[in-house]
Amino acid sequence: MLDANLHVQLKAYLEKVAQPIEIVASLDDSAKSAELNELLGEIASLSDRISLVRRDDDERKPSFAINRVGTDIGVRFAGIPMGHEFTSLVLALLQVGGHPSKATADVIEQVRNLDGHYRFETYFSLSCQNCPDVVQALNLMSVLNPNIQHVAIDGALYQDEVEARQVMSVPTVFLNGEVFDQGRMSLEQILAKIDTGSSAREAEKIKAKDTFDVLVVGGGPAGAAAAIYAARKGIRTGLAAERFGGQVLDTMSIENFVSVDYTEGPKLGAALEQHVRNYDVDIMNLQRAEKLIPASDGTGGLVELQLANGATLKSKTVVLSTGARWRQMGVPGEDLYRNKGVAYCPHCDGPLFKGKRVAVIGGGNSGVEAAIDLAGIVSHVTLIEFDSKLRADDVLQRKLRSLPNVDIVVSALGTEVLGDGQRVTALVYRDRISDEMHTLELEGIFVQIGLLPNTEWLKGTLELSPRGEIVIDERGQTSLPGVFAAGDATTVPYKQIVIAMGAGSTAALSAFDHLIRRPLPVAETEREAVAA
Template sequence: MLDANLSAQLKAYLEKVTQPIEIVESLDGGAKSAELHELLEEITALSDQITLVRRDDDARKPSFAINRVGTDVGVRFAGIPMGHEFTSLVLALLQVGGHPSKTTQDVIEQVRNLDGEFVFETYFSQSCQNCPDVVQALNLMSVLNPKIKHVAIDGALFQDEVDARQVMSVPTVYLNGEVFDQGRMSLEQIVAKLDTGAAKRDAEKLKTKDAFDVLIVGGGPAGAAAAIYSARKGIRTGVAAERFGGQVLDTMGIENLISVPHTEGPKLAAALEQNVREHEVDVMNLQRATKLIPASDATGGLVQVELANGAALKSKTVILSTGARWRQMNVPGEDAYRNKGVAYCPHCDGPLFKGKRVAVIGGGNSGVEAAIDLAGIVSHVTLIEFDSQLRADEVLQRKLRSLPNVAILLNAQTTEVLGDGQKVNGLTYKDRVSGNTHTVELEGIFVQIGLLPNTEWLKGTLELSARGEIVINDRGETSLPGVYAAGDATTVPYKQIVIAMGAGSTAALSAFDHLMRLPVAEREKVTEAA
């Protein structure tokens, strides 16, 4: 199953294993079991530290456990962890085999100190770019703390189990038999949810921080670029981000980043964070901003940013790069059936709808690309577009119209998501020409209707456009002195990664210029307040 190049790379990684590993497989007579056995034999042959045994002692077949010999340290995979999950398999082998994690020592100790019995089950799909973060985080937790157990389950392979538990979104995580959470989660987020006192301790630490020269709110491409350009000027720089990487974490393929022919969102986000941390930047993750207080005499000439955990950060200048999120339809039933048939990531959740009927809402590039991808998995796709024509590129439209299991509805306004109380079973739409209402029976709805800026918390504080975007000029200046903005949350006309990076750099240089141009007396006054 592994080509020569991949085998060579894996062999080099496995040289880092320092403690013996036993892989215990549970198989049946099916083709997938034979495929898994072949993979595990190939892995075992690459390292003298790894042995393979068959016990068939797990109810899920095919599955396998990776155990550290003579200990209770181990992880389990149900299915064949290829695709995006192959990296999770490699990391599990290394970590169970004694290779240390690069996670900060504070987080490692927080995991080790968790008390209780925690049995996690994660449903993933091999095409899901969000799943590996969750799988890898929970695997590491089970390696660090013997009270934590984790099994990663390929939802496409265990379809009966997925149907019984009505899993309609990946990753879906169960804890001790109950739904724990859905969607992308970092190790820090999972630990914070389990460690109920973490937020309060974190807030107390943040309250003691000195004022920054530049504080960036948001950790996407714009925020990362702003942080690097600020730090390179030798000024005190901080980043407060709800999740570092932002919307990029949810992006499957990136092909328009100059000099990079192709990459994936999580990979780019990890590279951005690594680049930022190579500079002297204070990165404060899992921090949601709730209020911006402009500089005034009452604040000592400093801008303040209040956080959801009760802490407040102070800075001489602030760069807002809070990004955007998927726009919702805002129709009855959408919230009730989110992750129960209503989804926003076709790459992640598409495999769960194999052989079923789905709709895609939106006729732009994102919607048409989603419909094309889904058509290869599901039985039928209905694309619903509000306008009288599709807005996607012509090459995508031609591809879509060539597919036999796709129907396109124009001038169609989705009015309600229907369900049986447990999951989606249809939707209604109004024909905007005739005014008639129609019902479409289906099992899934993928919403692809654009982006909404994350700026609600700024209303009434600075100037926003009618669409809620932060109004900026060509220097990234907002309507407030000392406050700058960049990226998808602003009025920049094109929402692209490369443009966000440039805008973040511009905002950082403008903020530095602002600091240098402060009158000497005022600069000293602000410095004293800091």
């Protein structure tokens, strides 16, 4: 089942297994069970510390557990964790086998100190690039704390279960039988939600931090580049981010990043974070900015950043790189049925709509690519575009029009999402030419209509464009002295990863230039005179 190259790589990884582990398979007579049995047999043959047994005692078949022999430590997969989840399988084997995690010591200790019993179930799809982070985080938690159990479930393989539990978005996590959360989550985010006192403890730590020379707000490509360029100047650099990696984590494939033929968003996001951590940067993740207070006599010439947890950071300069988020339709019913049929990631959630009727909103490259991908999974796709023609590249349009189960509707405006209280049942749209209203019966709506800058919290503080973007000049300078900006949140004309990185670097260099030309406050001047 594993190709020769993967076979060799996996064998090398499994040499790191330090303690004996047992794979316990629960199978039936299905083809999928036979496929899983073949995979598990290959894995067991690669290490003398791994044994395979079959018990068929789990209610989900095919499934398997990975247990550390003689302990309560283990994880479980329901399905065949290939595709994006193969890495989750490898990490589970290593961690159950005693290989240490790369999580920080503080996080590991926090997991081990959790009280109570936690039974997690995560529904994933093999094409979901957001799911592995959640699966791997919960697997690690179950390895570190015997009071935590986790099973990762392939939603496409357990369609009846998905229907019964009304899972319409992945990853969806249940805790002790109740919905815990949906969407991409890091280990730190999961812990923050369980350990309710962690936010207050973190706020106290942040309040005690010294003044920064450069404070970067945002952890996407622009923020990462800014932090690296600032830190390389040897100045005190901090980075506060609501989610390190930003929007790039939600990107399926990246094929235009110069010098890299192909990569995926989560992989690039992890590389960005590791690169930043190679430098002396104070990273404050899971921190949402709420207010920017410009430098003034009252702040001692420092810019202040107020966070949602009540803490305040001070810095001589600031680089704003808060990025953007998916634009919503903004119609009645959209928020009500989010993750109940209204989705924004066709790669992640598409497999859950197998055999169903769906619509894609948006006729740009993202929308047309989504419609092409979904057409191979669902029974029918209707693409709805506001303009009188599609805006996607010609090659994508030709591919789309060649598909037999796709309809294209142009000059149309979605006006309402309908549902039965549990899930989407229809989309209402208006023909912009005839003004006639139409109701399209369907089970899913995938919204692909561009981005909105994350700048609402900055209104009234600095200059924003009519689109809400931070107005910058060629140096990344905003309307506030000492405050710079970069990336998708700004007026830069092209929202691309490589451009954001360049803009972040520019903003950091401009901040450094501002620092070396900044007049010393009286107190600093006096200290230098005494030192002399």
